[in-house]
Amino acid sequence: MDPSSFDVLTTAVLLLDGNHCIRHANTAAEEYFGLSRRQLEGLHADDLVKCAQSVLKVPLQGLSWAWLYEIPMRQTRFDDREQARVGQDAQRESLRNLAHEIKNPLGGLRAAAQLLEADLVDSRLRDYTQIIITETDRLVGLVDRLIKPQSKKLKVQRFNIHEVCEHVYTLLHAEFGQKVMIVRDYDASVPDITADFSCVLQVLLNLGRNAGQALTEGPVTIKPRLVLRTRVGHQLVLAHQQVRMGLIITVQDNGPGVPEALRDKVFHPLLTGRANGTGLGLSLAQELVQQQGGIIEFESEPGHTEFCVMLPLESR
Ligand SMILES: Nc1ncnc2c1ncn2[C@@H]1O[C@H](COP(=O)(O)OP(=O)(O)O)[C@@H](O)[C@H]1O
Ligand SMILES: [Mg+2]
Numbered sequence: 001m002d003p004s005s006f007d008v009l010t011t012a013v014l015l016l017d018g019n020h021c022i023r024h025a026n027t028a029a030e031e032y033f034g035l036s037r038r039q040l041e042g043l044h045a046d047d048l049v050k051c052a053q054s055v056l057k058v059p060l061q062g063l064s065w066a067w068l069y070e071i072p073m074r075q076t077r078f079d080d081r082e083q084a085r086v087g088q089d090a091q092r093e094s095l096r097n098l099a100h101e102i103k104n105p106l107g108g109l110r111a112a113a114q115l116l117e118a119d120l121v122d123s124r125l126r127d128y129t130q131i132i133i134t135e136t137d138r139l140v141g142l143v144d145r146l147i148k149p150q151s152k153k154l155k156v157q158r159f160n161i162h163e164v165c166e167h168v169y170t171l172l173h174a175e176f177g178q179k180v181m182i183v184r185d186y187d188a189s190v191p192d193i194t195a196d197f198s199c200v201l202q203v204l205l206n207l208g209r210n211a212g213q214a215l216t217e218g219p220v221t222i223k224p225r226l227v228l229r230t231r232v233g234h235q236l237v238l239a240h241q242q243v244r245m246g247l248i249i250t251v252q253d254n255g256p257g258v259p260e261a262l263r264d265k266v267f268h269p270l271l272t273g274r275a276n277g278t279g280l281g282l283s284l285a286q287e288l289v290q291q292q293g294g295i296i297e298f299e300s301e302p303g304h305t306e307f308c309v310m311l312p313l314e315s316r
Contacts, residue, residue, distance in 0.1 A: 001063060010235070015060075016067040020045050023065055031244065032071060032234045045069055085239055085290065088267065092287065095269055099143040106143075110136040145280050146269065154196040154291060161193055161200070161247060162186055165228050168204045172226065176212035185229040193247055195311060199288040203296075204228075206281040207251040207307045213274065214255035214305065227252040236310050239290045245314040246294070251307045258300040266298065285309075 003024040006013040012029035014022050025033075025040040033040060033048065040048075049055045049069060056070040110133055117129035165186065172182055193200075208226065215224035229250040236246040258266055259273045267286045272279035286296050294311035 012071040014040070014045050014049075014069040014071075015065040016045050016069060018066040020067065022048075028235060029071070034232075034234055034245075082240075088283075088286070092269065092283070095146055099146040103140060103143045103147070106136050106140050110140075142278065142280075145278070145284070154199065156194055156196055158192050158194050159197055161190055161230055161249060162188075164197065164201050164204060165230065165249070167201055168208050169228060171205060172208045172212055175209070176216060176226070180212055180215050180224040180226050183225060183227045185227055187230050187232065190230050190232055190247060191313060193311060193313060195292050196288075199292065200309075200311075203285040203288050203309060204249060204251065206285045207296075207309070210281060210307075211251050211253035211255065211305070214257075215253055217274065219256045221255050223254070225254050232313070233310060236312075237295075238293060238310055238312055239295045240293060241312070243312040243314060245312075247311045247313050249309045249311075251309075253305050254303050255305060257302045257305050258298070263300065267296070 003015055003026070006015075006024075006026035007028075009026060010028055012032040013026040014029055015024040017023050022040050022043050022045050025037050029040065030037055032052075045067075049071060052071045054072060056072070058068040058070065060066060060068055113129045113132040113136070117126055117133075120126060120129065165184065169182060169184055172180075176182070208228070211226045215221050215226065227250070229248075229252065231248045231250070233246045233248040234244065236243050236248075238246065262271060262273050265271055267282050268279075269283035270279040282296075289296050289309055289311065292311060294309060296307060296309050298305070298307045300306070
C-alpha cells in the first residue's frame with residue numbers, strides 16, 4: 001500500500017507502528033494538527049489525538065503499519081451544508097415578512113386601546129385595556145426579535161475570544177452558579193478573532209443559557225456541569241467556505257439532551273421544547289454566526305450535549 005494515496009482524503013489519517021508512534025501522516029493530518037509530516041513522524045499518536053472529537057482506530061494486519069487512525073474533520077459535506085443554509089435563509093425570510101405583516105396592525109391596536117382607555121368612565125374597565133396594551137407590547141417584542149437580526153449591521157473588531165467567554169461565564173454564574181458547576185476550559189494560545197463582539201456574546205449567552213436551563217429545569221441531572229471550551233480547529237467546513245484555521249467555542253452540558261423530536265430542526269425559528277420558551281435563541285444564534293462566515297453545529301445524547309460555534313480565523 002502506498003501511503004501517499006491517503007493524501008486525496010479530506011479526513012486526517014495517521015499510520016502507526018506497534019508502539020502507536022506515527023510513521024506516516026496524510027496532508028489532511030498535517031493541516032489538522034498544524035504540523036508538517038516530518039514533525040508528526042515519531043510522535044506518540046495517542047497523546048496527539050486526545051483533543052480530537054472522534055477517532056476511528058483500525059488495526060492493520062500483514063502491512064508495514066500496525067494501526068490506522070482516522071480523524072473525521074467535521075464531515076458534513078459542503079453541498080448538504082449549503083442546502084440546509086439556503087433552506088434556513090428562505091424560512092427566516094418568510095417569517096420576517098410575516099412578522100412585518102403582524103407588526104403593522106399591532107400599532108393600530110395599541111393606539112386604539114389607549115384612546116379607549118382615555119375615554120373610559122368606569123376605571124375598573126382599565127384592566128382590560130391594559131391587558132390589550134401589555135399583550136400587544138409583548139407581541140411587538142416577539143416580532144421585533146424575528147425582524148431584528150437582518151436589520152442589525154455588524155460592528156467588526158479584533159478581540160480575544162476569552163474576553164467574551166469571561167463575560168458569559170460571569171452571567172451564567174450569576175444565573176445558574178448555585179446549582180450548576182461551570183467549568184472554563186480555555187486554550188490560551190487561541191489567536192485574536194475579527195468579529196462582532198456583541199453578536200458573539202449574544203450567541204454564547206444563548207447557548208450557555210440553554211445549557212443552564214436544560215440542567216436546572218425538567219429531569220434532574222446529577223452533578224450538573226456546564227463547560228465553556230475554546231480550541232483552534234483546522235480545515236473546518238463553515239457556512240460558505242472551508243477554512244484552514246478556525247476558532248471552535250464549545251458549550252457542553254451533561255443534561256438530558258435535546259429532545260429527540262427537535263433534533264433535526266433545533267435551529268428552526270419558533271421551535272421550543274420549553275414551556276415558556278420562544279424558540280428564537282438558537283435560530284438567532286445560527287443566523288448571527290453565519291453572518292460572520294461561521295456555523296454552529298451540535299451533538300446531543302442524554303448526558304452529553306455540545307453546541308460548537310465555529311468561526312473563521314484564517315482562510316485558505
Ligand atoms: N443544551 C441543551 N440541552 C437540551 N435541550 C436543548 C439545549 N439547547 C437547546 N435545547 C432545546 O432546543 C430548544 C430551542 O432552543 P432555543 O432556540 O434557544 O429556544 P428556547 O430556549 O426559547 O426554547 C429548547 O427549547 C430546548 O428544548
Ligand atoms: Mg434558548
